[in-house]
Amino acid sequence: MNIPLAAAGLHQPLPPSKTRLLPLVILLAACLLPMLLSEYALDLVVKIIIYAIFALSLELLVGTTGLISLGHAAFFGIAAYVTALLVPGSGPGAILLMLPAAMLGAGCYALFVGALSLRTQGVYFIMVTLAFAQMAFFIFHDTGIGGGSDGIYLSSRPAFSLAGIALVDLELPRHFFFFALGSLAAAYLLLAAIQRSRFGRALAGIRTNEQRMRAAGYRTYGYKLAAFVIAGMLAGLAGFLMAARTGVVNPELLSWHESGAVLLMIILGGLGSLRGAVLGAAAFILLKEFYSSEAIFAGFAQHWQLSLGLTMILFVAFLPHGLIGLSRQRIWNRKQSPAAQGGAHV
Amino acid sequence: MEFSTFLVQCLNAVQYGLLLFLVASGLTLIFGIMGVINLAHGSFYMLGAYLAYALAPLFGGQFLLQMAAGVVLSVVFGFLLEWVFFSYLYQRDHLQQVLMTYSLILVFEEMRSILAGNDVHGVKLPEWLSGAVALGDLMKYPVYNLFASATCIVVALGLYYVVNRTRLGMMIRAGASNRDMVRGLGINIRLLYRIVFAAGVALAALAGMIAAPVTSVYPGMGGQILIICFVVVVIGGIGSISGALIAALLVGLVDTFGKVLFAQFSGLSVYLLMALILIWRPQGLKSKGY
Amino acid sequence: MSDTNNQAHPLLRATGLTRRFGGLTAVDAVSIDLHVGQVHAVIGTNGAGKSTLINMLSGEIPPSGGSIAFEGVDISRWSQPRRARAGVGRSYQRTTIFHSFDVLENCRLAAQAAMQRPWAVWQAASACSGSLARARDAMEVAGLANTAHTLAGSLSHGQQRQLEIAMCLATGPRALLLDEPLAGMGAEESERMLRMLERLKHTHAVLLVEHDMDAVFRVADHITVMVNGQVIASAAPEAIRNNPDVQLAYLGEAPVS
Numbered sequence: 001m002n003i004p005l006a007a008a009g010l011h012q013p014l015p016p017s018k019t020r021l022l023p024l025v026i027l028l029a030a031c032l033l034p035m036l037l038s039e040y041a042l043d044l045v046v047k048i049i050i051y052a053i054f055a056l057s058l059e060l061l062v063g064t065t066g067l068i069s070l071g072h073a074a075f076f077g078i079a080a081y082v083t084a085l086l087v088p089g090s091g092p093g094a095i096l097l098m099l100p101a102a103m104l105g106a107g108c109y110a111l112f113v114g115a116l117s118l119r120t121q122g123v124y125f126i127m128v129t130l131a132f133a134q135m136a137f138f139i140f141h142d143t144g145i146g147g148g149s150d151g152i153y154l155s156s157r158p159a160f161s162l163a164g165i166a167l168v169d170l171e172l173p174r175h176f177f178f179f180a181l182g183s184l185a186a187a188y189l190l191l192a193a194i195q196r197s198r199f200g201r202a203l204a205g206i207r208t209n210e211q212r213m214r215a216a217g218y219r220t221y222g223y224k225l226a227a228f229v230i231a232g233m234l235a236g237l238a239g240f241l242m243a244a245r246t247g248v249v250n251p252e253l254l255s256w257h258e259s260g261a262v263l264l265m266i267i268l269g270g271l272g273s274l275r276g277a278v279l280g281a282a283a284f285i286l287l288k289e290f291y292s293s294e295a296i297f298a299g300f301a302q303h304w305q306l307s308l309g310l311t312m313i314l315f316v317a318f319l320p321h322g323l324i325g326l327s328r329q330r331i332w333n334r335k336q337s338p339a340a341q342g343g344a345h346v
Numbered sequence: 347m348e349f350s351t352f353l354v355q356c357l358n359a360v361q362y363g364l365l366l367f368l369v370a371s372g373l374t375l376i377f378g379i380m381g382v383i384n385l386a387h388g389s390f391y392m393l394g395a396y397l398a399y400a401l402a403p404l405f406g407g408q409f410l411l412q413m414a415a416g417v418v419l420s421v422v423f424g425f426l427l428e429w430v431f432f433s434y435l436y437q438r439d440h441l442q443q444v445l446m447t448y449s450l451i452l453v454f455e456e457m458r459s460i461l462a463g464n465d466v467h468g469v470k471l472p473e474w475l476s477g478a479v480a481l482g483d484l485m486k487y488p489v490y491n492l493f494a495s496a497t498c499i500v501v502a503l504g505l506y507y508v509v510n511r512t513r514l515g516m517m518i519r520a521g522a523s524n525r526d527m528v529r530g531l532g533i534n535i536r537l538l539y540r541i542v543f544a545a546g547v548a549l550a551a552l553a554g555m556i557a558a559p560v561t562s563v564y565p566g567m568g569g570q571i572l573i574i575c576f577v578v579v580v581i582g583g584i585g586s587i588s589g590a591l592i593a594a595l596l597v598g599l600v601d602t603f604g605k606v607l608f609a610q611f612s613g614l615s616v617y618l619l620m621a622l623i624l625i626w627r628p629q630g631l632k633s634k635g636y
Numbered sequence: 637m638s639d640t641n642n643q644a645h646p647l648l649r650a651t652g653l654t655r656r657f658g659g660l661t662a663v664d665a666v667s668i669d670l671h672v673g674q675v676h677a678v679i680g681t682n683g684a685g686k687s688t689l690i691n692m693l694s695g696e697i698p699p700s701g702g703s704i705a706f707e708g709v710d711i712s713r714w715s716q717p718r719r720a721r722a723g724v725g726r727s728y729q730r731t732t733i734f735h736s737f738d739v740l741e742n743c744r745l746a747a748q749a750a751m752q753r754p755w756a757v758w759q760a761a762s763a764c765s766g767s768l769a770r771a772r773d774a775m776e777v778a779g780l781a782n783t784a785h786t787l788a789g790s791l792s793h794g795q796q797r798q799l800e801i802a803m804c805l806a807t808g809p810r811a812l813l814l815d816e817p818l819a820g821m822g823a824e825e826s827e828r829m830l831r832m833l834e835r836l837k838h839t840h841a842v843l844l845v846e847h848d849m850d851a852v853f854r855v856a857d858h859i860t861v862m863v864n865g866q867v868i869a870s871a872a873p874e875a876i877r878n879n880p881d882v883q884l885a886y887l888g889e890a891p892v893s
Contacts, residue, residue, distance in 0.1 A: 068441050116621055119628035123383050123440060123584065127576035128624065134573045135617035143610050190757075199754040201761040205734060205745045212732040215694065216807050217720035217749035226754070256569065260385075260448045267445055303460060309452030316445045317434070 023275060027185055034174050042177060043245075044289065049180045050241045052281040053187050055265045057234035059277040060191055062266060064200060065227045066207030068126050070259050071113065071133025075106035075232035077254030079239030081140060082106075084152040084249045092159040095168065099158070102243075103236040109136065110232025114225045133259055141251040151250025158244055170244045180241050184278075187234055191274055194230075203227055264312055270322025279323055287311065350485045355602050361491050363598025364498035368553035369571055370578040370590045371505060372546035378585025379521045379542045382435050385447040388572030389454040390547045394420060394554025395563045396458060399467045407472040416555050417548050424547030428540045436539070451568070458565065467563040494556045501552065502591065509587060518542060574601075577620045646671050647707060647841040648693070648724070648811045654701035655688050662688040664865040665702065670811055670841035675833060677844045677852045680862035681885065686845045687729070689862070690815050693843065694726040695719045706811065721750065725809025727800045729816040729845075735789030739780055742788050742799055743771035746806040771806050777836070778802035779828060794825030801832070811841045818848050830855050853877070861885065 033045055054076055061067045079102035086098045113132040120128055140146035157176075160168040170176045194200040205213045206220050213220050243249050252258065261284065269280020291297065291304035291311075300307075319325065373387045397416040405412040431450070435443050475493055478486035509515040517538055521528045529535045554567075561567065574597065582593030597616055604615025646669035655663040663685040670676050680686050691697045693704060695716035703712045711719055720726070734742050747770035748761070761767075775781050778798045783791065788799060801817060817833075818826050826848070833855050836842060846852050852859065853873050860870040861882050869879045876882055 062441070068444065070444065116624045119624055120580070123377065124580055124628075126383065126440065126444060127580050128620070131573055131577050131580070131617055131620055135614055138613040138617075139611075142613050193757055196760040196762070197754075197757045198748055198752065198759070198761045198764060198767075199757055201741075201745055202748065202752070202754065204737075208734045208736060209732055212728075212734070212746075212803070213749075214716045215720055215726045215728070215732070216746040216803065217717050218752070219715075219717050223754065256573070260451075264445060264449070267441075271441075303456045305452045306456035306460075309449040309456065312449040313446050313453070316442055316449070320442060 023188065023278075027181070030181055031178075034177050039173065042173060044285070046173075046177055046180050046245060048282045048285050049184050050238050050245065051262070051265065051285060052278040053184050053241070054235055054238035054262050055269070055277040055281040056184075056187050056191055056274060057231045057238065058262050059266050059271075059274060060194070060203075060227055060234070061231040062263070063272040063277070064195060064207065065203045065224060067118075067224060067228065068263075069117075069129040069228075069231075070126050070256065070263065071129035071131070072231070072235055072262055073254050073256070073258035074113070074133035074136040075110050075235040076239040076242070076258065076262075077140070077249070077251070078109050078136060079103060079106040079236030080243040080249040080253050081146050081152070082236075083158070083240045083243040084154050085146075087154050087156060087158075092156045092161075092166070092169070092171070095158045095160045095170070099237070099240050102240040103233045106236025106239060107229050107233040110229045111225070114228035114232070118221055118224050118228065130256060130259070133254060133256060137251055137254040137256075140254060146249070146251065149251060151248055154243060154247045154249070157247065176245065180245075183237055183241060187237060188274055188278070190234075195274070199223070199226070266322075267316060267320075268312070268322055270324030273322075273324045276322050276324040283323060350481075351606075353481065354485065354487060355606055356599075357487060357491065357495070359598040359602035360595065361495045361498075361598075362602060363595035364495055364502070365553050365557055366571075366574060366578055366597060367591050367594035368498055368501060368556075369550045370575045370582070370594050371502075371587050372549035373575050374579050374582070374584055374587065374590050375518075375542055375549075376546040377579075379518060380432075380436055380539050382432065383440055383443050383447070384432075384546075385444060385572065386450040386454060387546070387550055387575065388568035388570070389451055390420070390424075390550035390568075391554040391557075391571045392454070392458065392565075392568035393423070393547075394551030394556075395469075395558040395561075395567060396462055396554075397551065398469050398555040398558040399563045400462070402469055409472045409475060413552070413555055417552055420548045420551035421544045423551075424544030425540055427547065428543040432543055433536070433539065454568070455565065464565055469558040469563060471559050490559060494560070497556060498553075501549070505549075505587065514538075514541070574616060577616055580620060581623050645708075648843075649705045650693060650702065651705075652702035653689065653692055653699050653704070655685075655692055655697065656700045662865050663692065663699075666860075666862065666865075666867050667702075668693075668843070668860060668870075670843055672810070672841045673838060674857040675837045675842040675844055675855050676858045676860065677846060677856035678860045678862060679846065679849070679852055683864070684862040685865040686862060687815070688865075690726070690813050690843070690845055694724060694813050717749075720807055720809070723808070723810040724813065725804040725807055725811065726813045727804040727815060727817055729819055731796050731800050733788045733796055733799050733803065736787070738785045738787055739775065739791070739799060739802075740768075740771055740784040743774050743802050743806040744768055746803040747771045747774065747808070750808050770808065774802045774806035777805055778832065794821050794828075797821060797825070798829070798832075801829075805836075809840070811843070812836065813843045813845075815845050816847060817844070818846060818851055826851060 030045075034042060037045065058069065058072050061069050061072070082102040082105040083098050086101055087093050113129065117125055117128045117132065141149050146152060157170040159166040159170060168175050168179055170179060202213065202218055202223055206218070206223055210220050239253070242253065265280040265284040266277050267280065268283050269278065270276030288304060288308060291307040292301050294301040369387070369391055372390070373384065376382055376384055376387070394416060397419060398412070401412045401416055405415065435446060438446075471490055475490045478488050479492065481487050509518055517528065517533055521535070521538060528538070578590060578593045578597050581596065582589030582591070597619065600619045601612070601616050605612040608615060648670040650666065650668045652665045652667055653663055654661065654665055666685070666689055668676065668678070668689075678686055678689065688697070692699045695711075695714060695718070699712065703710055705711065706719070706722060706724060711722065714722070734745065737745070744761070744764070744767045747767040748764065750770070751764075751766050772781070775784065778801050780795065780798055780802055783795065788796065791799060797817060797819070801814070804812060804814075818829055821829065830851055833842065833844070837857075844852070844856065856873055858871070859873055859876045861868050861876060861879075863885045868881050868885060869876055871879070
């Protein structure tokens with residue numbers, strides 16, 4: 001019997017040491033993409049990168065800490081709106097101003113939502129996070145703050161300039177690509193460090209058995225709130241990039257469909273794994289591209305939601321450990337032998 | 347505010363609250379008895395509304411008969427859906443339930459798009475339900491709204507009777523507190539779950555049918571009602587039907603008067619109410635635990 | 637063993653603890669003292685209120701009445717984590733170990749609670765020498781030193797109960813609240829556990845809630861008997877053994893002497 005996978009719920013055992021350098025290899029390979037891909041394909045990769053950051057941020061909440069949030073898009077969208085609202089009247093805005101402001105805006109709302117939602121448990125938490133995200137959606141959709149249901153256009157994209165020369169100009173696709181890729185790498189490294197740290201281990205303990213953590217002396221509310229805010233701010237990073245990429249923000253960025261999609265992404269990839277989050281984002285977006293491709297599905301392409309929905313139902317039903325789980329399952333099965341099982345049954 | 351306006355708003359609040367109660371009671375029943383969080387519950391509301399639209403031409407002006415047919419169809423649909431899909435969710439954890447029912451929403455939305463298109467539709471009222479009735483000397487109030495509230499009250503009473511005064515209700519209440527024990531008593535748990543689920547679907551669909559002539563029938567109506575229902579269930583406590591009633595009426599009041607008093611920001615009032623309850627009493631008004 | 641100075645100053649003193657749930661009084665004005673060097677056992681029939689009592693002492697549920705003092709300080713309003721950091725350790729009747737981590741990580745995580753530095757994100761937890769040292773000590777005392785890298789979920793039931801105690805010890809407590817540590821254990825494992833308790837009591841104040849009468853009479857220095865939420869007797873083991881009220885409660889009839 002596969003004890004670790006079963007005992008750990010949906011979570012993965014550690015990555016086998018052979019593949020430890022894989023993320024680095026993929027990162028280096030990705031650097032070559034601007035030279036190889038068409039503009040459309042490159043933009044698709046950028047979209048994947050942005051959603052990968054978004055998915056990683058949710059992975060911290062759901063995978064590491066065990067908090068199922070159904071309202072994570074709120075922080076994604078708020079950061080995007082902050083970015084759009086901070087675009088100056090003339091000339092490009094400063095990345096050094098807009099990015100921190102966007103993440104801070106997302107973080108503040110995360111602090112508010114987290115402080116209240118974490119007073120609940122289980123299904124209540126799921127419902128409350130959804131409700132607070134809907135509240136944010138309303139603020140941007142129905143009031144004058146964000147230009148209503150049409151959203152706001154960005155008249156320029158942010159840049160990083162020194163002495164009047166734009167060193168990083170997000171208007172340029174190549175600059176944007178590397179900036180986004182760099183952001184993804186930074187987010188990935190940060191989360192990897194967190195997972196290995198005392199803080200991260202405490203979060204894992206809280207996910208596994210919060211009562212035991214409290215009995216040992218951890219103020220679990222504080223830990224969960226910290227994770228919630230960090231996750232919110234990282235989602236804000238993705239939101240900033242989204243605004244800078246498309247040049248338009250609208251309330252749909254905060255919709256529960258967005259929150260649901262990112263949740264599906266991390267399950268698709270494999271819960272409890274940073275690689276899974278990135279893989280899941282890529283797989284989800286590519287699936288969506290596939291199902292909505294008229295070249296393949298002709299008239300039915302407009303009903304891609306149906307195909308995607310059915311696929312995800314089957315996936316969650318039959319492959320709950322995600323794509324990462326597939327490869328690790330094979331490796332784990334090979335390592336198992338009756339002698340290694342030990343005497344007990346769980 | 348003038349008294350007549352106040353009275354009208356109160357009636358509106360009660361009507362909205364009762365409608366919410368119908369949907370929320372289905373949600374909380376399904377969660378309380380089977381332990382399944384169902385994000386697709388709003389889709390049943392949408393189903394009811396679209397049924398009202400689709401059945402109208404078939405039944406001419408026979409409104410009550412049309413509603414009865416709609417309820418029957420929803421029950422059948424609920425039975426089938428439980429048998430084919432939901433019965434597999436009982437053993438799974440919350441996250442998987444969330445994911446699978448969310449994906450189900452995508453499927454339902456798209457089916458609706460294929461079968462009924464994306465346009466907004468209206469549902470016409472029969473003669474005897476149109477128009478307004480005078481409330482004393484003060485003002486007129488739409489007949490249909492009174493009819494809607496009355497129907498909801500009848501259903502609520504029926505629900506109360508079934509849950510508290512019948513054997514079925516006893517099994518339901520027992521199942522809510524101790525699933526394994528009910529199974530051990532030899533009660534056909536599969537059938538019980540199927541009945542409860544179908545009832546939940548029917549309640550939501552009925553609410554949709556009632557609401558359709560007033561709110562029109564449009565895509566996305568399922569999502570909106572679902573989230574408000576979540577707020578109701580959070581405030582009222584999961585698994586508690588009486589809690590759902592109190593919470594639904596409270597939400598109805600806050601939302602209705604919020605619209606009157608706060609104009610642009612009215613949509614927020616319900617969420618602010620939820621935030622206040624969370625600060626004051628996080629476990630909900632009448633939590634039975636889960 | 638018992639020290640007259642200790643007797644005068646209990647490490648943990650609960651006075652008049654009461655807990656009501658709606659109309660039901662689960663615990664009724666129970667007073668209990670824990671001294672270092674002593675095992676204080678609490679026994680009683682099912683439903684006597686023992687779980688509620690231990691939950692109030694550890695801080696999981698607030699008392700409806702009464703107070704608790706630890707090292708002279710009133711901790712009645714303190715949260716469970718705060719009490720744990722102050723030195724009140726707790727083990728559970730139903731095992732609460734982390735099944736998916738190995739034994740060492742289980743203890744290390746518990747030990748980390750006493751030296752939390754969550755902001756130090758750059759340092760890996762596995763390099764935290766403080767928590768590792770404490771974890772190894774606790775594992776040593778609990779007899780689990782050989783199983784450091786075994787997955788907790790694959791331990792035998794007895795070993796899991798030992799791990800439960802080890803995790804409690806890893807936090808460095810002075811008072812130990814043990815809820816049925818022998819539950820489900822075989823004879824040999826129980827023996828090991830009892831010998832460990834006899835060693836532990838020299839340096840800790842131990843509260844032992846147990847059903848196993850042989851174990852209780854063997855290792856306890858003081859026994860409190862609860863029936864229906866109330867204390868019906870609290871004395872040394874011999875006195876309890878001969879107490880007619882206790883015999884009545886357990887055997888349902890007055891003894892024929």
